[in-house]
Structures are given as C-alpha cells and as structure tokens.
Amino acid sequence: MKNREVAGLLYEMAELLELHAENRFKIIAFSKAARAIESLPEDISLVCREKRLQSISGVGKAIAQKVEEYLKTGRIEAHQELLAKTPPGLVKLLQISGLGPKTVFMLHEKLNITNLEELETAAREHRIRRLPRMGPTRETNILKSIERYKKRSTRILYSTAEPIVNDILAYLRGMGGLEHITAAGSFRRARETVGDIDILATAIRPEEIVAAFVRMPLVEEVLAQGPTKASVIVQETIQVDLRIVEHQSFGTVLQYFTGSKEHNVRLRQLALNRGYSLSEYSLTRLTDSQDLFYDREEDVYAAIGLPYIAPEMREDRGEIEAALRGTLPRLLEPKDMRGDLHVHSDWSDGRASILEMAHAAQALGYEYIALCDHSPSIGIAGGLDPEKLEKKIEAIAAVNKELELEGANFTVLAGTEVDIKADGRLDYVDDLLARCDVVVASVHMGLQQTERAITGRLISAIENENVDIIAHPTGRIIDQREPYEVDMQAVLRAAARTKTVMEINSHPSRLDLNDVNAKAAKEMGVMLCINSDAHDAKQLLNMKYGVNVARRGWLEKKDVLNASSLKDLLSVLRR
Ligand SMILES: [Zn+2]
Numbered sequence: 001m002k003n004r005e006v007a008g009l010l011y012e013m014a015e016l017l018e019l020h021a022e023n024r025f026k027i028i029a030f031s032k033a034a035r036a037i038e039s040l041p042e043d044i045s046l047v048c049r050e051k052r053l054q055s056i057s058g059v060g061k062a063i064a065q066k067v068e069e070y071l072k073t074g075r076i077e078a079h080q081e082l083l084a085k086t087p088p089g090l091v092k093l094l095q096i097s098g099l100g101p102k103t104v105f106m107l108h109e110k111l112n113i114t115n116l117e118e119l120e121t122a123a124r125e126h127r128i129r130r131l132p133r134m135g136p137t138r139e140t141n142i143l144k145s146i147e148r149y150k151k152r153s154t155r156i157l158y159s160t161a162e163p164i165v166n167d168i169l170a171y172l173r174g175m176g177g178l179e180h181i182t183a184a185g186s187f188r189r190a191r192e193t194v195g196d197i198d199i200l201a202t203a204i205r206p207e208e209i210v211a212a213f214v215r216m217p218l219v220e221e222v223l224a225q226g227p228t229k230a231s232v233i234v235q236e237t238i239q240v241d242l243r244i245v246e247h248q249s250f251g252t253v254l255q256y257f258t259g260s261k262e263h264n265v266r267l268r269q270l271a272l273n274r275g276y277s278l279s280e281y282s283l284t285r286l287t288d289s290q291d292l293f294y295d296r297e298e299d300v301y302a303a304i305g306l307p308y309i310a311p312e313m314r315e316d317r318g319e320i321e322a323a324l325r326g327t328l329p330r331l332l333e334p335k336d337m338r339g340d341l342h343v344h345s346d347w348s349d350g351r352a353s354i355l356e357m358a359h360a361a362q363a364l365g366y367e368y369i370a371l372c373d374h375s376p377s378i379g380i381a382g383g384l385d386p387e388k389l390e391k392k393i394e395a396i397a398a399v400n401k402e403l404e405l406e407g408a409n410f411t412v413l414a415g416t417e418v419d420i421k422a423d424g425r426l427d428y429v430d431d432l433l434a435r436c437d438v439v440v441a442s443v444h445m446g447l448q449q450t451e452r453a454i455t456g457r458l459i460s461a462i463e464n465e466n467v468d469i470i471a472h473p474t475g476r477i478i479d480q481r482e483p484y485e486v487d488m489q490a491v492l493r494a495a496a497r498t499k500t501v502m503e504i505n506s507h508p509s510r511l512d513l514n515d516v517n518a519k520a521a522k523e524m525g526v527m528l529c530i531n532s533d534a535h536d537a538k539q540l541l542n543m544k545y546g547v548n549v550a551r552r553g554w555l556e557k558k559d560v561l562n563a564s565s566l567k568d569l570l571s572v573l574r575r
C-alpha cells in the first residue's frame, strides 16, 4: 500500500507551503488530508482507481487531483516546484521548536542559513541575536532546541526500523550466494528505539552482495563502500551498515555486534577469568594463543561456560549472573499470546466494528478479545455515555451469538477503557463497571499534575475492585511526551497487593510499562498483560512490539495474563 508514502508527501507539501508563508487554510487542508490518508484502512491506489478519493474526509478536489497525479506519474508537479525554490535543509529547521516559518525564512534571507549546522554556528557566533525581534534569550533557546532535536533524531522507533530491515534482508536474500544474514545491534535486542541499523552476512562473493546493497532502490546516499562492507542512508537520516564476514567467525562477530556494550564487557571479563581473550572475530586461548572460531553464537557462549542468552536480555541487568546460576527465564514468545484485552471499535474512536475486530483477532489464532472503548470524559475520542455502554454490552452478547452460529471458538469480552479522572474518580459508577467482563483504567488527562496527585489517582483506581487492568501506566509517547510524574514503586506495590494487572501497551510509540518497569513488576509479583490498544484490525499486529518489551523485561508465559486460555483468564478476572 502506498498510503504512508502519499501521506508523507502531503505532509511535506504542507511544510513547504508553510515555509513559503502560503495561505493557512491551504496548509491545514494538506495536513488534514495527509492524516486521513495515513489512517485510511484501505489501499489508496484502489480508492483512486475507483474514483472515490473525494469520499475520504478532508480530501477535496485539488488534493484528489494531486494524489491521482502522484499515483499515475510518481510525482506531483506542484511539489517539485516548491522543492525547487527551497534549500533542502530549510524544511528541517521547522522542526526546531520555537522556529516558525517566518523566522526560518528571515534567517535564510539575512544570514543565508540553509541547514541545521549553519543555524547552530550562527547561534554560537551570536549572529542571530542581532536580527530584528530575536535577542540573546531567543538565541539561547534556539541552541537548546537544537540540542533536543539532535537527541531526538538520532534514534528511530523499532517499528520504523523493522520494515527497513525486512526489506533489506529480503532483497539481499533474493540475490543468491548468501549463507547467513541477520540484523545485529539494538535492533536485534529489540530496543524500543534503534540507532544505526547493522546487518551482518556471510557470502560466497562478498563484493557482489555489497554492490547489490548500495544499489538497492531504497538507498538514498552511499556513505562508504569497500570490498566487504558499506554504509548507506535510507529515509533521509537512517544509516544502515552492512558487513560481510568470514563464515567461520560469524557467531563471534554476531555476538560482538549485537551488544550491548555493557553485556559484552562482562562477557569479556568472564572469558578472561576462564583463560580466554574474546575479540570481535575469535576467542583466543591465552595458554597457547590458539584462535578458536565459532560460526554459531550458541557456541561462543558455551565456550565461556554459559547457556545461550537471548539478545533481548543482553543489557547487563543480571543476565550473566542468572546464566551462571542456571536460572535464565524461558522468555515469552509471540505464539504464546491467546488474546488481546484492550482494543477499540467504531463504538468510540476505532475504525472497525466489533465483529470485524473479532474476526481479525480470530484470524490471528486468538481465543478472545476485549472490546474496551473510551468513557464519556474522553469526548474527543467518542467516549460512551452509560446508556451507550449498556447498549454495547448487549451488542457484544449478540456478536458472541453470531460467532457461535459461525462455529467459531472465539469470545468477545465486554470491556471498557474507563478514564481515571483528574480528581482520581472513575468515569463510570461501580455498578456499571461491575457489568463489564474486563475493566481497563487509564489516565488521559491532567498529565501535568504532581507526582503525588498522579500516583494517588492510579492507586485509587487500582484499589477499586472492579478495575482489572491499568493501561499505558506512564502515559509517555516516545520522543514526543515524557512520562507523567509517578511513583511507580508505590503503584506496583498497590497492584501486587490488589492483584491488579499492569499493561504493556504495544502501540509502537507507547510501549509502557517499559522493559525496566515490566521486570520490576514481575519481581514484585505483579501480573502483566500485553495489549495492542488497536483502533483498527491491522493494529492488532502491533502485539509483537509489546512482546518485545516483555522479553526485554524477562517475562515468561506465566507472567502474562493474556497468554493464558480463556478459561484461566476468566477465573482470574472473576476473582
Ligand atoms: Zn488510552
């Protein structure tokens, strides 16, 4: 589907128009259309072929024409014209907070600034404060914003890296002559964000694979190329490094490049204690300087006297000690998941019906799904008033009858995502909550409150006997919104005491509880669940990102509520 591509282009048009101080309504129209196309559940090419573009809300005639032009010719003339009159680095400057289009344009006109580096230099040399309406404070603020921006843009979401990695691996596998190929680094450890993407391979003729790699269609720039390695840029800022290594040392190299640095430092110490020196390419026996090569990573660990340690655990958070004691957990796997306990439908802000969500979940091999739409306080997300929730509970009963008639061994649970209001009260009365099979409670507003206030809100929700699950327990949005101030230890203690389940939200920008908190929760005896928070059928697939976090948090099948059968789930929920 080209939806994301088209949306990206429209977003860029909006930015370019903004930079050239075009009509505000026109700018808003482009970004609105981009948002609509981005979340469109069907293929934009199909919608275009069937001449239905203008039926998408926010897409008018002019934009429909541009989308059609792009889908037919691969470009939009108006976009090209805008690009031609804009220095390429200038658009990026709009992402520096505090810099509006007018200011960016003035900086360009007066100081000939065309990119981030030039902006930073100008600020350091105090050339910006002398401009009209600027002054020393704004200059300092610009420098601060640049720092923040750099920190933000050096890492990408795991979910952004994933399709790139998959594309590259599939492409190179298609070349033939490859033996091993895999991604290493923080991607292999499934961190929530990823720096550079590292790919390791062994090949019969390395130079052919390197040549194919730099010629891949998604490559935008080649930074370096040698006989066995190359570095390229994709999607404007993402660096991908490919290394072709000797077959005999693949295991050692993979271990080294998977990291983390902290884990590897500990491993090298341990190797030294046992009379070996561990390097990037081999294990060297110190007594006779004999080099030992391993093409399998398992054998590297075995040679040092350790069982295999899953990449997700390699952070020096106790995994080496556990390996030495023989107490490594048997990590949860994606196939262990039996259902999803927090999804939305078109009863609130979801985009699919209850039955559609049920069918999609069933197709994933699940046994159950809990439909948890929003409560009235979340008016913007179509929260249900009490009567509507009662109607929804009836509608779910009807859907279950229908599924039974279809012979499906599948159950839809009636749930709610009830808002924990700013004063700590829940958004429905207890009697109504008691009628739901699953009550997920979460904080959406009053995120700026003090730690004491927010912790108190969460604990009072946890202490409500109708509440089963606390969703996205820290409220953070990776790179966009810091977690709210909360005493997580106190929250987890309350959850352990009341047997309330804490969620790992699988939305790729949320992923909270994070790995560290999930591990702490488990150690405190708190049960966890992993939910997609899907707003359409496709987003059910986000579950895998939550499973990554669970694995990084050392969770096993028994620690995760929705890795249990419906029968076991119901016995926990009714307790
Ligand atoms: Zn929510």
Ligand SMILES: [Zn+2]
Binding pocket: 342, 344, 417, 533
């Ligand atoms: Zn939700």
